[in-house]
């Protein structure tokens with residue numbers, strides 16, 4: 001079976017070396033040395049003032065919303081993983097969906113202002129597939145209406161935009177280090193911010209609100225992560241350039257084999273000034289019917305692509321209705337093909353052959 005993704009595992013001995021240290025210290029969680037080392041490494045890598053390691057990307061979203069004190073309505077994208085929307089509702093806010101740009105598949109900044117009303121407190125946008133949102137336009141709107149900006153950067157690890165890491169834009173960026181992501185810690189996530197007061201809030205909120213043993217800064221939750229997860233992060237981190245390079249090579253091969261000769265396949269476009277991370281390989285087909293035949297033909301050969309992202313989050317049964325025709329159309333036609341470190345060029349060739357076979361017989 002060739003799945004849409006496969007977790008990268010570092011050499012076994014690298015991880016067990018860290019385990020020996022954990023065993024000798026018997027310090028398993030609560031700001032252990034491996035966690036502090038990983039936080040420092042990632043903060044330097046991002047070039048950010050603060051990085052807070054968390055147990056997953058969903059609690060990162062929830063802490064961002066809570067920590068920035070958001071209430072009322074949050075303008076967001078309908079084209080993302082469900083956690084982007086569910087976190088808003090979980091924090092007792094309402095999502096207001098702005099339609100997406102048909103080229104980048106990110107939130108369309110020209111659709112945002114029409115949704116701003118006195119209840120609006122923030123914009124929560126996803127850099128979908130690691131493609132940068134129009135951060136300048138979003139920043140301008142946010143300043144004008146005094147809104148906070150959170151980026152769901154779960155796909156954007158390592159992406160550079162205009163000479164700085166993408167995660168530094170906005171009031172906070174949330175990351176996921178789930179096993180399926182480009183960089184992972186098995187389960188895990190984090191928050192990037194360059195604001196000291198916000199970072200302080202995030203860090204006490206992640207640990208029950210503790211201010212020392214017997215005092216509390218305020219309300220908190222348990223969103224900490226462990227030494228075992230930090231050890232996985234430290235073991236995977238040295239490979240990040242190699243992981244990105246391999247994905248770039250496979251992406252170029254896919255492009256060569258799929259985009260030539262009027263295939264009708266469209267790829268989302270990446271804005272100028274981006275150093276991309278090749279996190280995913282999404283294609284947009286001409287119709288949902290074609291997408292389903294491509295998917296079924298791949299499945300018949302034990303190849304599992306995924307409909308990232310379908311359905312449009314605006315169709316969830318716990319949100320208010322918004323008109324997002326571009327997202328509704330594209331979410332029916334977007335498919336992510338397998339892309340991971342161990343995927344072989346020959347396997348990419350086979351996948352493309354199957355897809356081109358289907359497209360040849362399209363009606």
Ligand SMILES: *Cc1c(COP(=O)(O)O)cnc(C)c1O
Nearest residue numbers: 056057058081083154176177178
């Ligand atoms: C994976 C993902 C999340 C959730 O992260 P977890 O670590 O699985 O909780 C949130 N948003 C997006 C866009 C994701 O892809």
